[in-house]
Amino acid sequence: MSPEAPSSQPQLTVPTPLSRRSLLRAGAATAAGLGLGLTTAGCGFLSSGPTADSDSQESIDVKVDGDLVYFNWADFVDPAVLAGFEGEYGVKVIQSNFDSMEGMVAKLNAGNRYDIIFPTAKWAQRLAAGNRLHRIDHGKLKNAESILGQYAYFADPWYDSDSRHTLPFTMYKTGIGWRKDKIGDDLGGSWDDLWNARAKGRVFVLDDRDEVLGFAALKLGLDVSTTDVDDLGRITETLLSLRPRLRGFSSDSYNNLLNGNAAMTQAWSGDMAAMLSQAKDPSVFGFEIAKEGAPVNSDCYAIPSNARHPGTAMLFIDYMLRPENVKKNIEYLGYPMPVGGSEDTYAALVEPFPECLVSAEDLKDDLYFRNGTTKGEQARDSAWTRVKAG
Known part of the structure; x- marks a missing residue:
């Protein structure tokens, strides 16, 4: 999707992108050598500012209101799940990818408009603090209780009080x-x-x-x-x-x-x-x-405050939380999801590496x-x- 003119949204300070999880299945990648002239830039805290869109705090109607403009790590949802969503709701998933949180925020700051993004916990906190995310009404999502009713940690996480703007994707x-x-x-x-x-x-x-x-x-x-x-x-x-x-x-x-x-x-x-x-x-x-x-971490579902199709984004989140889709994504990605009933799927996947298991107890270590x-x-x-x- 073509970027639009930048809005008056508060700007995040963006450093040079760092690689993470990009193209996991793309074959052998060239590693960064020790002798290269590597640089970084500042990673300051989000500045405060007015709410970007006046309706960003209003409850979103869960309905198809356009195609889904999707922004995530490359190859980080099972393609079969995306195809199933397109077929069921008669929409297209228009994909763009980032290779770092800094890269994601740079696109948001440039005025690009996405319907669903996947920030990590600390970046979700920055975006929410800057009024850059829609509120998510859990009561309108049939499957939200499979997270919030099973994983108390995510009912009120440190990075997003009462999970007002996010739901967890992976751990x-x-x-x-x-x-x-x-x-x-x-x-x-x-x-x-x-x-x-x-x-x-x-x-x-x-x-x-x-x-x-x-x-x-x-x-x-x-x-x-x-x-x-x-x-x-x-x-x-x-x-x-x-x-x-x-x-x-x-x-x-x-x-x-x-x-x-x-x-x-x-x-x-x-x-x-x-x-x-x-x-x-x-x-x-x-x-x-x-x-x-x-260290422990989690990626989140979030809907930018300037999303054109927030209703479709809400449908997508609910669709992703269906048990059959959670199972497919766990087996495809190798990452567990804090969704009640999915634990056995991940445990079976990592049987050779039981140390990979991430539980609610791990989240309490404050790491x-x-x-x-x-x-x-x-x-x-x-x-x-x-x-x-x-």
């Missing part, structure tokens, strides 16, 4: 994946394992600021989202000691492990589960959750990445820039 946590045929069957169950001598030169970490600073913080017993300058100094020094052992920064842990580029990599649990469908011998691979703690002040986010950007520059 995941971060750990370490490795090839047993390269470095052995067992690791130590700690973030220290990334320094494993047998993996030296074949280690990747995610190309993601919060994930990399976060694991080092947990290793040191610090808050996963710390913005304290002294803490960040310790974190930076810890990560710089890992740099000589790294092959690169890459968020394509899925393909790096499959094709042997990585002997060990920081990885999202869902990517490890998705890899099972491609691995000829899943027993070659291992996945562990560090004893110091694992989500949180938004900081502008100054705090700039301090984290500076630490990340130093780590990437080496």
Whole structure:
């Protein structure tokens, strides 16, 4: 869909995009090399401002009001589910994709209009705080209770009070994946394992600021989202000691492990589960959750306040929450969904990697990445820039 003229909506500060989960099934991807001139920019907190659209707080009628303009990670819903929605409601799903949260927000700031987007928790908080999202009336969704009645956490999450603007899509946590045929069957169950001598030169970490600073913080017993300058100094020094052992920064842990580029990599649990469908011998691979703690996160359904077809978006959310569609998407993506009755589907999928399981108990550990002040986010950007520059 062609961008329209930018509106007077409050602007999010957007840094250079970082890769994450893009094109998981597109084959081997080129990892970011250590010798490249890598840069980042500021990631400030959302500025406040007036409500962008006067009707963004009004209840949305759940009805077809046009085709669905859809904005998500690439290949992040089962194509059969999208086709089923088109067939049932007589609409087209007009797809666009982003490769980072920063990229998503840049498109919103440019004036592009989408009916459904999929922000992560902290970005959902930013968008809601900036009056950039429609309210979602749970009472008008037949299947919302399968989340809100089964997962109390999401009835009133920290990032969106009373889930006024969002419903959760997927959940995941971060750990370490490795090839047993390269470095052995067992690791130590700690973030220290990334320094494993047998993996030296074949280690990747995610190309993601919060994930990399976060694991080092947990290793040191610090808050996963710390913005304290002294803490960040310790974190930076810890990560710089890992740099000589790294092959690169890459968020394509899925393909790096499959094709042997990585002997060990920081990885999202869902990517490890998705890899099972491609691995000829899943027993070659291992996945562990560090004893110091694992960051957890969730993606959300959200409807931008300037959506042209919010009624169709509401129908889409309800359609996606049908049990048969939840099952299809879990099996396709490898990511669990906080929908009551879907737990056995995911448990069966990750039987070779039980560490991939994400439960309501994991959510209570308060290891989500949180938004900081502008100054705090700039301090984290500076630490990340130093780590990437080496």
